[in-house]
Amino acid sequence: MENKKDKKVLLRISNLKQYFEVKKTSMFQKEQLYVKANDGISLDIYEGETFGLVGESGCGKSTFGRSLLQLYKQTDGRTMYYGRPLDEIAPRYMEETLKNLPAKMKALEAHQAKVELLQKEYDNLKTDEEKYTMHGKLKEAKKIANDAFLDIAQVIGGFYISKDLGKVSATFLKEYHANVALCIAKEELRKLESEFEAIKAEKEEKKVSKSEIDAALAKNKAKVDAAKKDVETKQEIFNAAKQEIDAMKKDYAGNAEFDKYETYLDEGVDLARLTEEEIRRLRKDLQLIFQDPYSSLNPRMSVGQIIGEGLNAHKVFHKNKDKMQDYIMQVMEDCGLAPYMVHRYPHQFSGGQRQRIGIARSLALKPKFVVCDEAVSALDVSIQSQIINLLLDLKEKENLTYLFISHDLSVIKYISDRIGVMYLGNMVELATTTDLFAAPMHPYTEALLSAIPTTDVDDKKETILIEGDIPSPIKPPTGCKFHTRCQYCTDICKKVVPEFEEVTPGHFVACHHKRNVVESK
Template identity: 35%
Template sequence: MEKDKEILVKVENLKKYFPVRGGFFQKTVGYVKAVDNISFNIKKGETLGLVGESGCGKSTTGRTILRLWNKTSGKVYFKDKDIYKLNKQELRKLRLKMQLIFQDPYSSLNPRLTVNEIVGESLKDHKICSKAEIHDRVIETIKTCGLAPYHIKRYPHEFSGGQRQRIGIARALILNPDFIVADEPVSALDVSIQSQIINLLQELQDKMGFSYLFISHDLSVVKHISHKVGVMYLGSMVEMAPKDELYKNPVHPYTKALLSAVPIPDPTIRRDRIILKGDLPSPSNPPSGCKFHTRCPYVTKKCKEQIPKYREIDKDHFVACHLV
């Protein structure tokens, strides 16, 4: 990656809490801390892979950055503009440059619309071009995503899972965005199809130069597509580093445990599995101190009492751990 590339997306101390209501009057009795004070940057043409267990706040992070859900606090900048200070008209213009690829290729496509209508819908809504031009743009875009021109007259139920995800990618791509949040785009697909979609996403990025926030729970998938990798646990970022650095030199005990579970295709190589004890705590009632201390094999008294600072321990390598 080039050092002088400009920062496209900047996230500062982002929090997203969901209220928990209870009692006869449904008063707020607590909060689910889905995203709890995280910060990171994504440069132009770069992919940040966001990994962690289900329920750790990855998808909430992506949707809060896109302002599909309102933040609780913190700041999100896109090209130096604070997106939470934009009015409706300015935000509508920004939507052209920030897109989302959904996790489920089955439920994310309207079964009553043809491919032509699904992919071209955003062009029509934003009144970017005429009907004839929309038709041409749709054909051009779906061909780029590996589908044939005759597919535009078909409905979603006539396609396989991999083909449906290509339609979803085409829908995000047709507006020529600068930033795409890919929310577990291959988790619902067969392993044989996953590699095709990952390769397609990489080819599109090389060709068009946009940035990804690639959300996944699979570290082996993230390794292929990401430039940087961030590891989340219970709404907090516990470690972030360039891809090669994180896989060669993981520092946080949670990152080490995740990497120990990644299968190696060579049967001669043995890896010691790190088995985490206990269950994932509730995000509505996280543990005191370090959130990971209830499952950490190296826990100390300090871990139970003090929240570790998220700090840089090496160039572009950040970690939140008292043991470092």
């Protein structure tokens, strides 16, 4: 197994919740009900891995994938993305935190005081019954206080201990605004350079003389030069603002407490708190491949147009049409589509070919993270393996990271580096593929694995039947949500939510009666 420390986290998901409102059935119904499709999921997804996600239909797999991509605005929790430098995105929520630092600090103190009070009350409780009842309330208060703390510490780090928050706020805001101005200037330069290249390529193709090309480009060249100068000036202002912060840090040299909080500085971007415009800018990094390629492809667009649509929307080639056409051909070839297919329409393809178009469309944008939602489930078994191998080849070539959602455990086993098992909106087990199949610790995983069909006639393995239907995600069972169907259920399971804990390195499980713990390493 790879060492965890060697791997770079691409997405750090903490306590992700996705609740869908349920429409009230009568005017007398007071309580607002929610479908708790994802109910507090935490995990890291590493760069370059394939993370498989399994679970029964309706357990919240698709919702989780879509929430990560922010196709649904998540109800609660953090989704930190490390695929791009924070400075490049300069999210608005940072500005909001910096502007309101003193007020946010006051609110944090109030949250912390509430936690202290509840903790005292909890410690004084006499019976386990009372403790079970209060545990949830205390946990929620701790979570709110921790979120409020992270909102501040992730942005200002060690300055969390500063007595002069006004000065901290002003200095960090200056740096933030200088960075935003620099980002805008860089984007303008990129656009002008791309236009310049496009005009040059067009003239050269028409075989006009060099002096004519120079004359035609004179105006554009002046614009590019001015934009370059602007970037340089803005870079200097940004560097100066950074130096001001560094100078302030010198006052805390050797201060252990400052150093402790400095480690909370986070270079990730919290996708859950981005504005729509900011998410739009990141959209090309975060892509989705659907189960049903036919309904996701516009029947009135040719393959070339379908692949080019995203490239145009993200102005990847600005006005350089020839370069874009060459690139589309390249992507088609990478995805196993012949060049003559570029003018064909989706109805002229087989299911497998349509899935290749869907893949080409997503991968043309050079994403970093791709959610494959039942991407091969609608295909014949023989085509399934072709598409899976294509996805694996492309992953290797482009260093992609996949979240691979499937109800088919044999597909998941084949493709995944690690696997997460979901039950009724929660992750109940997470481990490397080898560990999970060798020693499943959750009774639900154990039952799922025992039900995989095998061709081995000597295999005398007993199939564990999971009795009953999956309970309602609107009013899920108390305690462990699986207790109503679990053969090992005891009293504690009905009352206490089991912690999702790391039992052996990299193997997490949420269960009061873990299985196979001794055998696994």
